[in-house]
Amino acid sequence: MTLMSVENVSFSYGAGRRVLEDITFDVPRGSNVGLVGESGSGKSTLLRLLLGLDTPRSGRILFDGQPLEAKSGRYMRSYRRRVQAVFQDPYSSLNPAHRILRIVTEPLRSLKVPGDHRAMAEEAMAAVGLPADSLGRFPDQFSGGQRQRIAIARAIVARPELVLADEAVSALDLSTRVRVVDLFRDISERMTMVFVSHDMGVVAALCDRIVVLDRGRIVEAGETARILADPQNAYTRSLLSSIPRMPEGA
Numbered sequence: 001m002t003l004m005s006v007e008n009v010s011f012s013y014g015a016g017r018r019v020l021e022d023i024t025f026d027v028p029r030g031s032n033v034g035l036v037g038e039s040g041s042g043k044s045t046l047l048r049l050l051l052g053l054d055t056p057r058s059g060r061i062l063f064d065g066q067p068l069e070a071k072s073g074r075y076m077r078s079y080r081r082r083v084q085a086v087f088q089d090p091y092s093s094l095n096p097a098h099r100i101l102r103i104v105t106e107p108l109r110s111l112k113v114p115g116d117h118r119a120m121a122e123e124a125m126a127a128v129g130l131p132a133d134s135l136g137r138f139p140d141q142f143s144g145g146q147r148q149r150i151a152i153a154r155a156i157v158a159r160p161e162l163v164l165a166d167e168a169v170s171a172l173d174l175s176t177r178v179r180v181v182d183l184f185r186d187i188s189e190r191m192t193m194v195f196v197s198h199d200m201g202v203v204a205a206l207c208d209r210i211v212v213l214d215r216g217r218i219v220e221a222g223e224t225a226r227i228l229a230d231p232q233n234a235y236t237r238s239l240l241s242s243i244p245r246m247p248e249g250a
């Protein structure tokens with residue numbers, strides 16, 4: 001079953017040149033799809049389209065069989081409940097003036113999710129390996145890796161069907177990154193994920209399918225194991241050669 005389909009999507013900012021050209025791929029329900037490419041390849045732009053923050057110039061995006069109606073407030077309210085995002089910088093993405101409880105339960109309030117929000121926050125914190133008493137503290141009392149766990153707790157608290165992650169481990173130091181990748185792997189067993197990164201090693205460790213973007217075009221896409229074993233494209237090979245050491249389980 002396909003949860004999201006991107007069909008022949010092209011995009012340009014204003015009257016500028018195309019930054020995405022004829023992008024087509026599927027995100028099967030339950031899968032983890034990695035979008036990988038160097039800086040400027042169009043990954044963040046594609047993610048903005050998937051989040052409904054911009055609309056394709058041509059082509060379309062289907063979510064659960066329906067076209068994504070980025071311009072409809074009503075549609076987007078239900079979409080936000082079903083699709084959540086984790087961004088790169090765990091320092092700027094958490095409001096320093098708010099306690100963790102308020103931060104993690106924010107999607108529940110804005111989406112008007114009924115029920116016991118504190119209990120849901122405690123459950124999300126447990127899922128990311130942080131103690132429930134963290135909910136009474138402020139962001140500056142946590143390390144970068146812990147803050148990213150809090151951002152992940154916020155992304156999963158409303159039980160979305162799809163989590164979109166944009167360079168979600170890139171800002172972390174190596175050992176923290178390995179732990180947060182492990183956490184994503186754990187969580188991704190229970191939901192569908194699209195994981196955007198310039199780091200082929202991270203994507204290979206986390207995703208069962210990879211889409212390789214080069215200057216706004218897909219140059220290669222397929223199952224991770226196949227791409228690692230037999231990359232067809234020179235650009236993919238160069239991304240693979242930049243992995244210092246294959247992560248375990250890749």
Ligand SMILES: Nc1ncnc2c1ncn2[C@@H]1O[C@H](COP(=O)(O)OP(=O)(O)OP(=O)(O)O)[C@@H](O)[C@H]1O
Pocket residue numbers: 013016019037038039040041042043044045046198
């Ligand atoms: N707001 C904008 N206005 C005009 N051009 C933009 C804008 N944002 C991005 N671009 C251009 O679109 C292209 C794709 O950028 P994008 O940020 O999507 O790439 P990326 O792969 O995510 O790179 P990075 O990893 O550096 O964020 C680049 O050429 C960039 O300069």
